Amino acid sequence: MIPQNRKSAACKQFESDSPLAGGLPAYAYTSTDYWQQEQRTLFSQSWVFVGFAHEMSQAGDAMPVEIAGKPVFLIRDSNGSISAYHNVCRHRCLKLIDKKHNVGPRIRCPYHSWVYGLNGALKSTPFFGGPDQHTPEGFNPENHSLVAIHCEVWFDWIYISLSENPGPFDEYIEPLKSRIADVDFKQVRAVATIEMDEIKCNWKLLMENFIEPYHVQFVHSSTTDQPLENHYTVIDRHCLGSAVDIEKTNPDKKTNTLAVSSLYLTLFPNFVFGRYFPDQLGVHLNIPVSVNQTRQKRVIYLTDNSHKDDSEIRALKTLWYDVHKEDHEICERLQLGRASDVAEPGGLLSPHWEDSVRRFQELAFERALG
Ligand SMILES: [Fe+2]
Numbered sequence: 382m383i384p385q386n387r388k389s390a391a392c393k394q395f396e397s398d399s400p401l402a403g404g405l406p407a408y409a410y411t412s413t414d415y416w417q418q419e420q421r422t423l424f425s426q427s428w429v430f431v432g433f434a435h436e437m438s439q440a441g442d443a444m445p446v447e448i449a450g451k452p453v454f455l456i457r458d459s460n461g462s463i464s465a466y467h468n469v470c471r472h473r474c475l476k477l478i479d480k481k482h483n484v485g486p487r488i489r490c491p492y493h494s495w496v497y498g499l500n501g502a503l504k505s506t507p508f509f510g511g512p513d514q515h516t517p518e519g520f521n522p523e524n525h526s527l528v529a530i531h532c533e534v535w536f537d538w539i540y541i542s543l544s545e546n547p548g549p550f551d552e553y554i555e556p557l558k559s560r561i562a563d564v565d566f567k568q569v570r571a572v573a574t575i576e577m578d579e580i581k582c583n584w585k586l587l588m589e590n591f592i593e594p595y596h597v598q599f600v601h602s603s604t605t606d607q608p609l610e611n612h613y614t615v616i617d618r619h620c621l622g623s624a625v626d627i628e629k630t631n632p633d634k635k636t637n638t639l640a641v642s643s644l645y646l647t648l649f650p651n652f653v654f655g656r657y658f659p660d661q662l663g664v665h666l667n668i669p670v671s672v673n674q675t676r677q678k679r680v681i682y683l684t685d686n687s688h689k690d691d692s693e694i695r696a697l698k699t700l701w702y703d704v705h706k707e708d709h710e711i712c713e714r715l716q717l718g719r720a721s722d723v724a725e726p727g728g729l730l731s732p733h734w735e736d737s738v739r740r741f742q743e744l745a746f747e748r749a750l751g
Contacts, residue, residue: 403726404727404738406726410586410673411583411719416671418751422750423745423748424543426748427544428553431448431465433538434536435537444481452467452468452476453466453530453543454468459499464500464501465532467528471526471527472493488527497526502527503526506520535558537569560620571680575698575705577678577709580674580713582712582715584667586712587665588650590711590712591645592621592738593623593735593737594623595731595735600707603638603703604638604704607641607643614737619744620646620647621738621740622737624642624643625642627640638700639704643655649748651669660683660687661682661684662684663681664679665677665679666678677705681701
Protein backbone atom coordinates (compact mmCIF):
# COMPACT_ATOMS: atom_id res chain seq x y z
CA MET A 382 0.00 0.00 0.00
CA ILE A 383 1.04 3.61 -0.50
CA PRO A 384 1.60 5.20 2.94
CA GLN A 385 -1.19 7.71 3.61
CA ASN A 386 1.15 10.61 4.42
CA ARG A 387 3.07 10.03 1.18
CA LYS A 388 -0.13 9.79 -0.82
CA SER A 389 -1.27 13.20 0.33
CA ALA A 390 2.19 14.70 -0.22
CA ALA A 391 2.17 13.56 -3.84
CA CYS A 392 -1.38 14.76 -4.44
CA LYS A 393 -0.46 18.16 -3.03
CA GLN A 394 2.31 18.49 -5.59
CA PHE A 395 -0.04 17.70 -8.45
CA GLU A 396 -2.66 20.08 -7.08
CA SER A 397 -0.16 22.91 -6.73
CA ASP A 398 -0.69 25.96 -8.93
CA SER A 399 3.06 26.26 -9.43
CA PRO A 400 4.23 24.95 -12.81
CA LEU A 401 7.47 23.99 -11.08
CA ALA A 402 5.89 21.74 -8.46
CA GLY A 403 7.96 18.62 -7.89
CA GLY A 404 7.67 15.40 -9.84
CA LEU A 405 6.52 11.96 -8.75
CA PRO A 406 8.08 11.22 -5.35
CA ALA A 407 11.20 9.07 -5.24
CA TYR A 408 9.46 6.18 -3.46
CA ALA A 409 7.37 5.58 -6.60
CA TYR A 410 10.62 4.40 -8.20
CA THR A 411 12.28 2.73 -5.20
CA SER A 412 9.63 1.23 -2.92
CA THR A 413 8.80 -2.45 -3.26
CA ASP A 414 5.40 -1.72 -1.69
CA TYR A 415 4.65 0.85 -4.37
CA TRP A 416 5.86 -1.59 -7.05
CA GLN A 417 3.51 -4.28 -5.75
CA GLN A 418 0.66 -1.80 -5.67
CA GLU A 419 1.37 -0.92 -9.34
CA GLN A 420 1.22 -4.62 -10.20
CA ARG A 421 -2.14 -5.07 -8.47
CA THR A 422 -3.69 -1.95 -9.96
CA LEU A 423 -2.02 -0.26 -12.93
CA PHE A 424 -0.63 -3.38 -14.67
CA SER A 425 -3.66 -5.51 -13.80
CA GLN A 426 -6.15 -3.03 -15.24
CA SER A 427 -4.50 -1.44 -18.31
CA TRP A 428 -3.87 -2.70 -21.78
CA VAL A 429 -0.17 -3.61 -21.65
CA PHE A 430 2.21 -4.09 -24.58
CA VAL A 431 3.83 -7.55 -24.37
CA GLY A 432 5.38 -8.62 -27.67
CA PHE A 433 5.83 -8.65 -31.44
CA ALA A 434 3.64 -10.82 -33.66
CA HIS A 435 6.37 -11.41 -36.25
CA GLU A 436 8.33 -13.31 -33.59
CA MET A 437 5.56 -15.93 -33.50
CA SER A 438 4.72 -16.40 -37.15
CA GLN A 439 3.81 -20.13 -37.21
CA ALA A 440 0.79 -21.98 -35.79
CA GLY A 441 1.88 -23.40 -32.43
CA ASP A 442 4.44 -20.69 -31.71
CA ALA A 443 4.09 -19.97 -27.99
CA MET A 444 5.75 -17.42 -25.75
CA PRO A 445 5.53 -16.99 -21.98
CA VAL A 446 5.19 -13.46 -20.64
CA GLU A 447 4.76 -12.14 -17.14
CA ILE A 448 2.35 -9.34 -16.50
CA ALA A 449 1.60 -7.86 -13.07
CA GLY A 450 3.59 -10.76 -11.63
CA LYS A 451 1.22 -13.28 -13.25
CA PRO A 452 2.34 -16.03 -15.66
CA VAL A 453 0.65 -15.66 -19.06
CA PHE A 454 1.43 -17.12 -22.46
CA LEU A 455 0.75 -16.04 -26.02
CA ILE A 456 0.07 -18.57 -28.76
CA ARG A 457 -0.68 -18.50 -32.48
CA ASP A 458 -3.47 -20.92 -33.39
CA SER A 459 -4.12 -22.82 -36.61
CA ASN A 460 -6.28 -19.96 -37.93
CA GLY A 461 -3.36 -17.55 -37.59
CA SER A 462 -4.80 -15.66 -34.61
CA ILE A 463 -2.75 -14.83 -31.54
CA SER A 464 -4.42 -15.40 -28.16
CA ALA A 465 -3.32 -15.12 -24.54
CA TYR A 466 -4.04 -17.48 -21.65
CA HIS A 467 -3.17 -17.74 -18.00
CA ASN A 468 -0.07 -19.94 -18.13
CA VAL A 469 -1.44 -22.61 -15.80
CA CYS A 470 -2.52 -26.23 -16.31
CA ARG A 471 -6.05 -26.73 -14.96
CA HIS A 472 -4.99 -29.97 -13.21
CA ARG A 473 -2.23 -29.12 -10.72
CA CYS A 474 -1.58 -25.51 -11.80
CA LEU A 475 1.85 -26.14 -13.31
CA LYS A 476 3.25 -23.30 -15.46
CA LEU A 477 2.61 -24.75 -18.91
CA ILE A 478 4.86 -22.79 -21.27
CA ASP A 479 8.29 -22.23 -19.77
CA LYS A 480 10.14 -20.88 -22.80
CA LYS A 481 9.49 -19.49 -26.27
CA HIS A 482 9.06 -22.45 -28.66
CA ASN A 483 6.70 -24.14 -31.08
CA VAL A 484 4.37 -26.55 -29.26
CA GLY A 485 3.15 -28.26 -32.44
CA PRO A 486 -0.58 -28.94 -32.88
CA ARG A 487 -1.35 -29.10 -29.14
CA ILE A 488 -0.14 -28.03 -25.71
CA ARG A 489 0.82 -30.91 -23.44
CA CYS A 490 1.43 -30.51 -19.73
CA PRO A 491 4.66 -32.40 -18.93
CA TYR A 492 3.44 -33.43 -15.45
CA HIS A 493 0.47 -35.78 -16.15
CA SER A 494 0.13 -35.27 -19.91
CA TRP A 495 -3.09 -33.28 -19.93
CA VAL A 496 -3.49 -31.96 -23.46
CA TYR A 497 -5.02 -28.70 -24.70
CA GLY A 498 -5.76 -27.53 -28.24
CA LEU A 499 -4.17 -24.35 -29.58
CA ASN A 500 -7.56 -22.72 -28.84
CA GLY A 501 -7.18 -23.59 -25.13
CA ALA A 502 -9.80 -26.40 -25.12
CA LEU A 503 -8.99 -29.36 -22.86
CA LYS A 504 -8.61 -32.38 -25.17
CA SER A 505 -7.45 -35.27 -23.00
CA THR A 506 -6.83 -36.18 -19.37
CA PRO A 507 -5.14 -39.60 -19.48
CA PHE A 508 -6.07 -42.00 -16.63
CA PHE A 509 -7.53 -39.13 -14.58
CA GLY A 510 -10.39 -41.36 -13.36
CA GLY A 511 -8.37 -44.59 -12.91
CA PRO A 512 -6.37 -47.18 -14.88
CA ASP A 513 -9.13 -47.56 -17.48
CA GLN A 514 -10.88 -44.26 -17.23
CA HIS A 515 -9.74 -40.98 -18.64
CA THR A 516 -12.87 -38.97 -17.78
CA PRO A 517 -14.29 -39.65 -14.33
CA GLU A 518 -18.01 -39.38 -13.74
CA GLY A 519 -19.10 -35.82 -13.13
CA PHE A 520 -15.98 -34.35 -14.76
CA ASN A 521 -16.73 -32.20 -17.78
CA PRO A 522 -13.54 -31.27 -19.71
CA GLU A 523 -15.36 -28.31 -21.26
CA ASN A 524 -15.32 -26.64 -17.86
CA HIS A 525 -11.57 -26.99 -17.54
CA SER A 526 -10.17 -25.32 -20.63
CA LEU A 527 -7.27 -22.89 -20.33
CA VAL A 528 -8.38 -19.52 -19.04
CA ALA A 529 -8.20 -16.87 -21.76
CA ILE A 530 -7.36 -13.24 -21.16
CA HIS A 531 -7.99 -10.22 -23.39
CA CYS A 532 -5.49 -10.06 -26.24
CA GLU A 533 -5.37 -7.71 -29.22
CA VAL A 534 -2.90 -7.30 -32.06
CA TRP A 535 -2.39 -3.97 -33.82
CA PHE A 536 -0.13 -4.48 -36.82
CA ASP A 537 2.91 -6.25 -35.25
CA TRP A 538 2.18 -5.32 -31.65
CA ILE A 539 0.54 -7.59 -29.10
CA TYR A 540 -1.33 -6.15 -26.12
CA ILE A 541 -3.04 -7.99 -23.31
CA SER A 542 -5.12 -7.04 -20.32
CA LEU A 543 -5.78 -9.01 -17.16
CA SER A 544 -8.82 -6.88 -16.48
CA GLU A 545 -12.26 -8.36 -17.14
CA ASN A 546 -13.30 -5.01 -18.61
CA PRO A 547 -10.20 -3.30 -20.00
CA GLY A 548 -12.15 -0.86 -22.17
CA PRO A 549 -12.40 -0.87 -25.98
CA PHE A 550 -9.03 -1.56 -27.58
CA ASP A 551 -9.81 0.74 -30.52
CA GLU A 552 -10.21 3.62 -28.08
CA TYR A 553 -6.93 2.70 -26.41
CA ILE A 554 -4.86 2.93 -29.61
CA GLU A 555 -6.84 5.76 -31.25
CA PRO A 556 -4.73 8.73 -30.05
CA LEU A 557 -1.63 7.20 -31.63
CA LYS A 558 -3.30 5.52 -34.60
CA SER A 559 -4.87 8.80 -35.71
CA ARG A 560 -1.46 10.53 -35.71
CA ILE A 561 0.06 7.95 -38.05
CA ALA A 562 -2.94 7.34 -40.29
CA ASP A 563 -0.84 7.99 -43.40
CA VAL A 564 1.48 5.03 -42.73
CA ASP A 565 0.78 2.22 -45.20
CA PHE A 566 1.18 -0.74 -42.85
CA LYS A 567 1.02 -3.18 -45.77
CA GLN A 568 4.45 -1.88 -46.74
CA VAL A 569 5.95 -1.88 -43.25
CA ARG A 570 8.36 -4.66 -42.34
CA ALA A 571 10.65 -5.43 -39.41
CA VAL A 572 14.30 -5.36 -40.47
CA ALA A 573 16.23 -5.64 -37.21
CA THR A 574 15.85 -6.31 -33.49
CA ILE A 575 18.11 -4.99 -30.76
CA GLU A 576 18.03 -6.98 -27.51
CA MET A 577 19.24 -4.84 -24.63
CA ASP A 578 20.74 -5.99 -21.35
CA GLU A 579 18.61 -5.53 -18.27
CA ILE A 580 18.61 -1.88 -17.25
CA LYS A 581 18.99 -1.09 -13.56
CA CYS A 582 16.12 1.36 -13.23
CA ASN A 583 12.39 1.53 -12.68
CA TRP A 584 10.31 1.19 -15.87
CA LYS A 585 8.84 4.69 -15.45
CA LEU A 586 12.24 6.36 -15.81
CA LEU A 587 12.72 4.82 -19.26
CA MET A 588 9.25 5.96 -20.29
CA GLU A 589 9.72 9.49 -18.97
CA ASN A 590 13.09 9.77 -20.64
CA PHE A 591 11.59 8.82 -24.00
CA ILE A 592 8.68 11.23 -23.56
CA GLU A 593 10.71 14.41 -23.05
CA PRO A 594 12.86 16.12 -25.70
CA TYR A 595 14.81 18.34 -23.27
CA HIS A 596 17.74 15.93 -22.82
CA VAL A 597 18.32 15.10 -26.49
CA GLN A 598 20.74 17.96 -27.23
CA PHE A 599 22.91 17.02 -24.22
CA VAL A 600 22.70 13.23 -23.88
CA HIS A 601 22.61 12.45 -27.60
CA SER A 602 24.96 15.15 -28.88
CA SER A 603 27.05 12.57 -30.75
CA THR A 604 24.17 10.45 -32.10
CA THR A 605 21.53 13.03 -33.06
CA ASP A 606 21.36 16.35 -34.84
CA GLN A 607 17.91 17.62 -33.85
CA PRO A 608 18.00 21.16 -32.37
CA LEU A 609 16.00 21.66 -29.18
CA GLU A 610 14.08 24.63 -30.59
CA ASN A 611 12.53 22.41 -33.29
CA HIS A 612 10.93 20.10 -30.69
CA TYR A 613 7.50 20.28 -29.10
CA THR A 614 5.69 18.04 -26.64
CA VAL A 615 2.57 15.97 -27.33
CA ILE A 616 -0.13 15.44 -24.69
CA ASP A 617 -3.26 13.71 -26.00
CA ARG A 618 -5.10 11.72 -23.32
CA HIS A 619 -2.83 8.71 -22.60
CA CYS A 620 -0.69 9.32 -25.73
CA LEU A 621 2.34 11.27 -24.53
CA GLY A 622 5.62 12.22 -26.12
CA SER A 623 7.25 14.78 -28.34
CA ALA A 624 8.01 15.57 -31.96
CA VAL A 625 10.67 17.42 -33.88
CA ASP A 626 10.28 19.11 -37.25
CA ILE A 627 13.47 19.49 -39.25
CA GLU A 628 13.01 21.54 -42.39
CA LYS A 629 16.51 21.30 -43.75
CA THR A 630 19.25 18.82 -42.91
CA ASN A 631 22.28 20.50 -41.40
CA PRO A 632 24.94 20.34 -44.17
CA ASP A 633 27.60 19.84 -41.48
CA LYS A 634 25.79 16.95 -39.83
CA LYS A 635 27.96 14.17 -38.47
CA THR A 636 27.75 10.80 -40.23
CA ASN A 637 25.39 8.17 -38.86
CA THR A 638 23.40 10.56 -36.69
CA LEU A 639 19.65 10.98 -36.46
CA ALA A 640 18.86 14.29 -38.14
CA VAL A 641 15.32 13.96 -39.50
CA SER A 642 11.81 14.99 -38.48
CA SER A 643 10.60 12.49 -35.91
CA LEU A 644 7.68 11.51 -33.70
CA TYR A 645 8.39 10.10 -30.23
CA LEU A 646 5.07 8.85 -28.90
CA THR A 647 3.87 6.46 -26.21
CA LEU A 648 0.65 4.82 -25.15
CA PHE A 649 0.40 4.57 -21.39
CA PRO A 650 1.74 2.55 -19.73
CA ASN A 651 4.53 0.94 -21.76
CA PHE A 652 4.11 1.15 -25.55
CA VAL A 653 6.88 3.20 -27.14
CA PHE A 654 6.72 4.21 -30.80
CA GLY A 655 9.12 6.27 -32.90
CA ARG A 656 8.68 7.51 -36.45
CA TYR A 657 11.72 8.82 -38.28
CA PHE A 658 10.91 10.42 -41.59
CA PRO A 659 10.87 9.48 -44.35
CA ASP A 660 10.93 5.71 -43.99
CA GLN A 661 11.64 4.32 -40.53
CA LEU A 662 9.67 3.24 -37.47
CA GLY A 663 10.96 1.89 -34.16
CA VAL A 664 9.11 0.28 -31.27
CA HIS A 665 10.48 -0.45 -27.81
CA LEU A 666 9.17 -3.12 -25.51
CA ASN A 667 9.83 -2.09 -21.91
CA ILE A 668 9.16 -4.97 -19.52
CA PRO A 669 9.17 -4.11 -15.83
CA VAL A 670 11.11 -6.86 -14.00
CA SER A 671 11.32 -5.44 -10.48
CA VAL A 672 11.14 -2.04 -8.83
CA ASN A 673 14.62 -1.21 -10.14
CA GLN A 674 15.06 -3.48 -13.18
CA THR A 675 13.60 -3.25 -16.67
CA ARG A 676 14.19 -5.34 -19.77
CA GLN A 677 14.08 -3.65 -23.16
CA LYS A 678 14.20 -4.56 -26.81
CA ARG A 679 13.78 -2.47 -29.94
CA VAL A 680 12.44 -3.52 -33.33
CA ILE A 681 13.36 -1.38 -36.33
CA TYR A 682 10.86 -1.21 -39.23
CA LEU A 683 11.13 0.25 -42.70
CA THR A 684 8.09 1.80 -44.33
CA ASP A 685 7.05 2.21 -47.96
CA ASN A 686 9.20 0.48 -50.54
CA SER A 687 12.44 1.81 -49.18
CA HIS A 688 15.37 -0.52 -49.53
CA LYS A 689 18.41 -0.66 -47.31
CA ASP A 690 21.25 -3.10 -47.82
CA ASP A 691 22.85 -5.12 -45.02
CA SER A 692 25.48 -2.53 -44.22
CA GLU A 693 22.85 0.21 -43.96
CA ILE A 694 20.76 -1.97 -41.61
CA ARG A 695 23.87 -2.66 -39.52
CA ALA A 696 24.52 1.10 -39.35
CA LEU A 697 20.93 1.66 -38.19
CA LYS A 698 21.31 -0.98 -35.48
CA THR A 699 24.58 0.57 -34.32
CA LEU A 700 23.04 4.04 -34.19
CA TRP A 701 20.03 2.91 -32.18
CA TYR A 702 22.10 0.73 -29.86
CA ASP A 703 24.28 3.75 -29.09
CA VAL A 704 21.24 6.01 -28.53
CA HIS A 705 19.70 3.47 -26.15
CA LYS A 706 22.95 3.03 -24.21
CA GLU A 707 23.18 6.80 -23.77
CA ASP A 708 19.65 6.79 -22.34
CA HIS A 709 20.27 3.74 -20.14
CA GLU A 710 23.26 5.34 -18.44
CA ILE A 711 21.15 8.39 -17.61
CA CYS A 712 18.16 6.33 -16.41
CA GLU A 713 20.37 4.21 -14.14
CA ARG A 714 21.74 7.39 -12.58
CA LEU A 715 18.19 8.74 -12.18
CA GLN A 716 17.46 5.57 -10.21
CA LEU A 717 20.59 5.91 -8.06
CA GLY A 718 19.75 9.55 -7.28
CA ARG A 719 16.37 8.52 -5.92
CA ALA A 720 18.04 6.81 -2.94
CA SER A 721 18.80 10.30 -1.60
CA ASP A 722 16.48 12.07 0.83
CA VAL A 723 16.84 15.13 -1.41
CA ALA A 724 15.03 13.23 -4.17
CA GLU A 725 12.00 12.39 -2.03
CA PRO A 726 9.82 15.29 -3.33
CA GLY A 727 10.63 14.19 -6.88
CA GLY A 728 12.86 16.97 -8.21
CA LEU A 729 11.47 19.50 -10.69
CA LEU A 730 9.96 19.35 -14.15
CA SER A 731 10.28 21.97 -16.86
CA PRO A 732 6.86 23.55 -17.41
CA HIS A 733 7.64 23.68 -21.13
CA TRP A 734 9.67 20.61 -22.08
CA GLU A 735 8.51 18.17 -19.42
CA ASP A 736 4.77 18.89 -19.28
CA SER A 737 4.26 15.53 -21.03
CA VAL A 738 6.33 13.83 -18.30
CA ARG A 739 4.12 15.48 -15.71
CA ARG A 740 1.04 14.02 -17.40
CA PHE A 741 2.72 10.60 -17.47
CA GLN A 742 3.45 10.87 -13.75
CA GLU A 743 -0.12 11.96 -13.00
CA LEU A 744 -1.47 8.98 -14.94
CA ALA A 745 1.01 6.60 -13.27
CA PHE A 746 0.03 7.84 -9.82
CA GLU A 747 -3.74 7.83 -10.48
CA ARG A 748 -3.59 4.30 -11.93
CA ALA A 749 -1.40 3.03 -9.08
CA LEU A 750 -4.03 4.22 -6.61
CA GLY A 751 -6.51 2.03 -8.53
FE1 LIG B 1 17.15 9.95 -25.12
